[in-house]
Amino acid sequence: MTLSGSARLAGVIGWPVSHSRSPRLHGHWLARHGLDGAYVPLAVAPENLEIALRGLGALGFAGANVTVPHKEAACALVDDLDPLARRIGAVNTLVVGADGRLSGRNTDAHGFMANLRAGAPDWRGDAPAVVLGAGGAARAVVVGLLDAGVPEVRLTNRTQGRAETMAAELAGDAGTITVIDWSRRGDALDGAGLVVNTTTLGMAGQAALDLDLAPLPLQAVVTDIVYTPLETPLLANGRARGHTVVDGLGMLLHQAVPGFRAWFGIEPVVDDDLRRFVLAVP
Ligand code: ATR
Numbered sequence: 347m348t349l350s351g352s353a354r355l356a357g358v359i360g361w362p363v364s365h366s367r368s369p370r371l372h373g374h375w376l377a378r379h380g381l382d383g384a385y386v387p388l389a390v391a392p393e394n395l396e397i398a399l400r401g402l403g404a405l406g407f408a409g410a411n412v413t414v415p416h417k418e419a420a421c422a423l424v425d426d427l428d429p430l431a432r433r434i435g436a437v438n439t440l441v442v443g444a445d446g447r448l449s450g451r452n453t454d455a456h457g458f459m460a461n462l463r464a465g466a467p468d469w470r471g472d473a474p475a476v477v478l479g480a481g482g483a484a485r486a487v488v489v490g491l492l493d494a495g496v497p498e499v500r501l502t503n504r505t506q507g508r509a510e511t512m513a514a515e516l517a518g519d520a521g522t523i524t525v526i527d528w529s530r531r532g533d534a535l536d537g538a539g540l541v542v543n544t545t546t547l548g549m550a551g552q553a554a555l556d557l558d559l560a561p562l563p564l565q566a567v568v569t570d571i572v573y574t575p576l577e578t579p580l581l582a583n584g585r586a587r588g589h590t591v592v593d594g595l596g597m598l599l600h601q602a603v604p605g606f607r608a609w610f611g612i613e614p615v616v617d618d619d620l621r622r623f624v625l626a627v628p
Pocket of ligand 1: 483503
């Protein structure tokens with residue numbers, strides 16, 4: 347599309363960034379709304395992160411997304427860190443204010459919850475949730491679930507110390523986090539209402555997650571944040587047993603909504619057209 351001299355600008359800062367689907371995603375919304383704006387990939391090496399973030403306002407950008415490996419480092423480089431981003435310990439969305447100040451937010455917890463609610467409208471959040479994995483993505487998922495009122499998060503990770511650290515850091519007045527030994531992850535499913543895989547297991551080229559779903563109540567929802575492939579072995583097992591399953595692509599799509607709204611002033615919609623467009627990577 348043709349841009350005018352007053353086009354609004356945003357982008358995604360990562361290293362590498364060539365795999366990112368965000369330019370395609372935001373580009374679809376910009377085209378759909380006929381906006382005078384652009385969303386571009388910004389390949390920024392770690393040693394250039396600080397100068398790049400400072401440069402955003404100087405260049406007149408409305409803001410940007412931040413992706414791997416910069417999400418944690420960005421927390422220390424913004425002028426204002428949103429309390430939710432502080433709790434999660436990562437920034438994925440930057441907004442340049444009218445006064446030029448750079449604010450850092452995290453929309454991953456929102457993206458996870460919005461995708462879960464869209465894909466499993468009957469999920470009520472009144473039973474324990476089992477979260478597998480304790481990396482950066484898991485933190486956003488656990489915070490989203492606790493803030494939604496889930497009474498207990500059962501956290502299990504191959505490296506137990508990481509799960510224990512996360513549980514200690516996120517412990518608060520809302521809900522309980524129970525750390526379960528990785529070798530006993532199957533037992534954690536007893537009485538649960540939700541299972542979330544946040545590990546890289548099941549991703550194309552990786553081993554499948556080894557998890558026997560037999561103890562899981564049939565009304566429980568099974569979800570994965572992996573979206574390559576869209577149907578991971580975990581989701582295929584869940585579907586075969588009759589569970590409602592929610593794939594991970596929607597988390598990517600929904601986490602993008604607040605940024606687009608902040609930069610371009612329109613609340614965009616996540617729908618099947620968008621899913622198809624983002625999936626059809628050339
Ligand atoms: P992200 O920030 O995207 O969540 P990460 O921090 O690298 O990525 O976390 C990857 C998650 O997948 C971790 O929970 C990791 O477990 P460890 O903390 O023990 O490393 C988990 N993971 C990766 N490969 C795994 C494997 N082969 N078996 C079990 N868990 C694995």
